[in-house]
Amino acid sequence: MTELEQRCVDAGLKMTGQRRVILEVLGSAKDHPSVEDVYERAKKLDKSISIATVYRTLGLLDELDLVTRHEFQEGYSRYELNQDHHHHLVDLETGKVIEFQNEELELLKIKIAEELGYELVDHRLELYGKKLKKK
Amino acid sequence: MTELEQRCVDAGLKMTGQRRVILEVLGSAKDHPSVEDVYERAKKLDKSISIATVYRTLGLLDELDLVTRHEFQEGYSRYELNQDHHHHLVDLETGKVIEFQNEELELLKIKIAEELGYELVDHRLELYGKKLKKK
DNA sequence: GTAGCTGCAAACTCTTTGCAACTCT
């Protein structure tokens, strides 16, 4: 049983074949797949899986905080396993998503929330840019 | 003719009664209204306005960069007139949206994009927090 | 055995669109 599967079981979920497949898809994704993407990849491992199950499972995983649901102004959601904390820069010309971390930013966010009288629970930062031309 | 109306005309839009109403609603909004909100408020000024027109007009205003379309993980959009640049802190307990600005943050974002080889075109930052209890 | 899970299809929510009538300029 993988660590991911274990965490689901610990949370009281039954470990079904479909869930194993979806976790496998998420675990091996190097990108930020949409529900449709997860569904397509899952079907390669289990032809009979339904998109309703994919939606339900991703919703559960989000509640358990095992994944993050992103909404990059596209009109649908994309999911990502929660591993290291990072943010995204979206290339406006290609749609490519680049991940980055920045310690200074983390501290600044906490400070800003504090100054407003808030405890920071969550946050989103997304940058949208165009590739700089080399001279 | 208000400045907002003038900017629409300059962009080649006809200044219809419906558009005037929608601009008026946006101009006097102190919050970040959803399409439904704008529609409800607009109806008070013009009973016959349709929600299709609200959608179309908000879409146009977004293209003209007169408004910003926000997607605060709620499953629908909220709109806001583009005035001073700022970000949002969402109170997780009340849903209240607090605006803030932070110069240090602005510089940092540009720097991060640059380091990744990108020119920053746009960005989103949202903080989600809980009110700190006073001791 | 049974609570929980699944696939299916229908329903739902938010948003967009085709069209005929209407209205700014």
Next chain:
DNA sequence: AGAGTTGCAAAGAGTTTGCAGCTAC
């Protein structure tokens, strides 16, 4: 006059859900 705009209703996209049968425990 004519291009652009509107309201309406229908269609679209993404997502959720009721239900009967199935499955992990």
